[in-house]
Amino acid sequence: MLVGVNALSIVVAVLLLALAGLWAVVGVRGLRGSLERNRWFGVRADETMRSEEAFRVANRVAAPGMLGSSSILALGAVASLAVDSAWWILFAGVALVAALVIVGLVSGLAVRAAATVPVEEAGCSCCSGHEEGGAGHEHTPTGGETPSDPAADCGTSSCGACSLKGICSGENAQA
Incomplete structure (x- = not known):
């Protein structure tokens, strides 16, 4: 049973779940290698955008971290709805910060992995x-x-x- 739920905690939980869903989709598609090079989703840096292969490698490396961050955000959203009083702010904030740190770390690793992909000089x-x-x-x-x-x-x-x-x-x- 949900206790102490207020409108702001519901809005924050919905936003956390939306971000969790987005990162889950990017993580699954990155892991499967089906995330195409684009300007909006996935790991985007000079090293990753130079070829389809570099983008695929980078997002495959980052995918487990994206999925882990997605899980953390989903748990933070549920916890923020399930607690009494103002503790929901702490749960939501910790989940968001932890997820952002993990995504930042795996993105850095992904860029390094993409940099190892040989560049094809097509002329x-x-x-x-x-x-x-x-x-x-x-x-x-x-x-x-x-x-x-x-x-x-x-x-x-x-x-x-x-x-x-x-x-x-x-x-x-x-x-």
Whole structure:
């Protein structure tokens, strides 16, 4: 029987359960290797986003921690509903902090694992057979114009990949 349940504890428990559900889905899909590279879910860092294989490896490494954090959040939500008085705040807060610490730790391990995945150098796919930096090596975006700023198309298409090698990582890719 639920004792001492108030509206705020119910809202906090629902939020904890929603986060637990999200991390459980990400954890299961990461463990199965079915989580596709995306901008919103999973471990996302320069090392993990450089290839599908690096993303898959990173999320497979992080999956057990995600599932453990999900369990901690679910237990914290249930405990916050089941206790009397203001103790629910302590249970919810400890569960949230513990889950965030675990996710942070396994994400760091996952990034390190992704960094060990060899990078496949595919060369320049948009240059119609020209070698990188060679004569006639021009990238023409739609409209036939040669861009004056090579970083202008950063992340928008594969054209410009040769001249942008290394430029699109870090803060520019996240903006």
